[in-house]
Amino acid sequence: MNLAYRDIRHKLGRFLLTCVGLGLLLGVVLAMIGIYRGLVVDALTIARAPGIDIWIVEANTRGPFAEASRVPGDTREAVARIAGVAAAGSITYQTVEAPYRGEKLRLYVIGYEPTRPGGPPEIAAGRSIARNHYEMIADRSAGVSLGDRIQLGRNTFTVVGLTQHQVNSGGDPAVYITLPDAQKLQFDLAPPAARVQTARGAGAAARDTVNAVVARLQPNASAEAVAETVRRWKHLSAITQGEQETILSRSLVDRARRQIGLFTSLLLIVSAVIIALIIYTMTMDKLKQIATLKLIGAPDRTIVGMIVQQALALGFIGFALGATLIVNIKDWFPRRVVLEPDNVLVLGLIVFAVCLAASGLGVRAALKVDPATALGG
Amino acid sequence: MAEPANASPLVRIDRVSKHFGEGETRVDALREVSLDVYPRQVVALLGPSGSGKTTLLNIVGCILDASSGTMDLDGETVLRDGRWQRGDLRRLRLEKIGFIFQFHNLLPFLDATDNVAVVLKLAGVDMSAARKRAAELLDYLEVGHRRTAMPAKLSGGEAQRVAIARALANRPRIILADEPTAALDSKRARIVMDLLRKLAIEQEAAIIAVTHDEKIFDRFDHIFQLRDGRLDEPSAAADDPAEVPSG
Structure with a gap:
């Protein structure tokens, strides 16, 4: 009997709606990562197009x-x-x-x-x-x-x-x-x-x-x-292909790259806070049930497991929805969105870690629940 | 109270006191309360608000420690001089104590069967056996026809019966009930109390209930009155109190 699954199934509509909301947010994070990567790839595309080794330019x-x-x-x-x-x-x-x-x-x-x-x-x-x-x-x-x-x-x-x-x-x-x-x-x-x-x-x-x-x-x-x-x-300077690519990625698009990188980081932080709040709210909704479980003898690991599993399910489903959405609409963006499997995997791992950390707030609240609160009105 | 011959109390409370705070803010919730409850007995704790009923119930339920005193549950000393003698009170509750709540407190995401089976599952019983036992209990409590219903679909009486089934799932010898009939009308309240009396006799259990519900006073073997943290002498309530075991 998986309590996390049963609780999710009990309020499936609400849970899925939350997942969709989180999925949209994570989709935006993925899009920003894709735009960031696209910016770098675009910057390098023209320089790589000729397939040459040396650029001779004005001194x-x-x-x-x-x-x-x-x-x-x-x-x-x-x-x-x-x-x-x-x-x-x-x-x-x-x-x-x-x-x-x-x-x-x-x-x-x-x-x-x-x-x-x-x-x-x-x-x-x-x-x-x-x-x-x-x-x-x-x-x-x-x-x-x-x-x-x-x-x-x-x-x-x-x-x-x-x-x-x-x-x-x-x-x-x-x-x-x-x-x-x-x-x-x-x-x-x-x-x-x-x-x-x-x-x-x-x-x-x-x-x-x-x-x-x-x-x-x-x-x-x-x-x-x-x-x-x-x-x-x-009157001439020579730049190797490697140096040209460094100039392009570090200099030409550096500000835009850092700006998008910073914005992506902020979005990740916002996502983490939102995931934490969702998990915390989900836990607070169940305090009486948690108190009852504690009173009838449920060990802490059962309660912690329920919260962590729900947090991970929320993160996984939200991430899957967000990734599916962005993969399907990325070609409609006016600029190139480049999503490599490693980008998706890294964000997936970050979301996993964020969900684990975010569930800490809910776990803390759950562990503080006094079983005596199950008694009385 | 009158002590049945040849019987050991399931709950023995000896001069248990509990105070909250210190100095000027000190509140004495319980003052040297002593109480024995025997198998097959259904006893009530009465008293005005703040008299210490819930505090006493919490101490017996091993969810609140005492400031002083000793408590034996089912022959085992679990509290001595205000200190718990067992580290794993959760396990103690799981194995020896069943709880019945004022508002049934069923888990809303589990159906009636699983609300009962969850207690067995926590005790390590495999799921199919737990569900089988749960079904038997629900049948016994005459709510077997509602075993797949979610708590929100149960009537007040049905939900309280499921809650009683959950309290009985691990065959506890001590059942603590907090206002078990408060959410029920007179007819259903009497049915639930008759059921608890029947269970106490059949399962050799002791039932301690906190209640204000005068319409069920006649269903108790003894009524203990708490005033300002002190226990008055008990009064026999039921016309036909439960028989005590002969040993």
Whole structure:
């Protein structure tokens, strides 16, 4: 005869309603953890997309994500000739707002050389860029479809391929276009401004500028040695892939990461307090019954067991409801929610520990009950 | 009180006192109370509010210690000079004492059978045997037809019978009843008291009841009056008191 189970069954509706409430709260905690993880994953996605080993950026910068970086376009050729470099490619990044179906579509435009490193990691639908101009590969999160035509600057691009989960640290969907198109988009002056420059005798600004050069190394090459070679050129800095990821996760999204982390911690504390109060209230509702059980000879372990089992059942069911809810709706969030099994497991263990600790308040109240209170009215 | 021949008391209380607080706030709840209750006897404790009835019942029920005095339960000295002689009073209550409450105090989440069986389960009896014994007791108390009913669905009389079955489950020799008929009408109160008298005789038990219910006074063998913590001489109440065992 399990008293905890029988008591729950007796007030099943109320118990399940409490579980649903707790489940929603734990679902929010899980969502925050997922958003936190998603933020980090998103920040690293674009940096990991090219599958390269070294980033060559403007001297004394930590570009191209954390800081602005501009390097000459011919840097790629110089880098490609360094011993140990298997391939190198030029790359540009910029954020634009493009008109799309009557609305503004915020896009993270990546310019790359289709035959060199720097492009999308894989195409989920459609094909790669095959022409030198006006073709685009867009991420599905932009909401565009194959064949859609999107205006960037003064040119219109056709979506020929789709990627999955390629967004920048701000959550803006990435689109890939050829490097010349990207350079034109980023560095060409608008016609009136160009005419003013021509009228005052200034030559056309050099357009062969990129934000970074990325390099893939040969299998046995040392990234650090290649980086050292690059750093000898005073106008360049070299950042290994590991360093770039550290910059992104520790610097670029650090404040947002800490903010979400702090909020998640607060939510966990609130959850703990609410679980403790629920268990305490459930126990207080049963003081007369507990007194009766004590009077008729029930040992403390029976009473403690009843309270702890109910606390754990509450936590387990609430957690299962919350996890099921979030797993099923996470793709509807505007930003990526990444829930790994280890995240769910860790939160499950935390909820287990919180329930155990929270039941302490109820157990304390139950153990203090005088069996004599069962006598009399 | 008159002591039955060839019988040992199931409850022997010898000069038990209990006070709460010290100095100016000291309250003497019991003053050198002595009382013997024999098998097959049903006795009542009467007295105005604050006279010490509940305190005495709590001491006999081993849920409140005394300041001084000695108490034997079923031949075992459990209290001497105000100190418990056993560490495990919970076990003592489970094995030797049955409790009947004013408002039955059935566990609302267990049906009638399990409310009785829970006591046996706590005593270590396996569940199927506990349920069998519970069913027998409910049949004996004529509420067998309500064995699957939850307490909220039982009438006052039925609930009190289930509570009596629970008190009897471990075959205790001492049954303590706190206002057992307070929640019942006259007819049901008499039925319950007749039942308790029958049980006292059949199970060789001693029943001590705290009551204010004058309509059942004639159902007691002896009535003890408590005034200001002192016990008056008992008066025989029942026209046909229970027979005492011959030994």
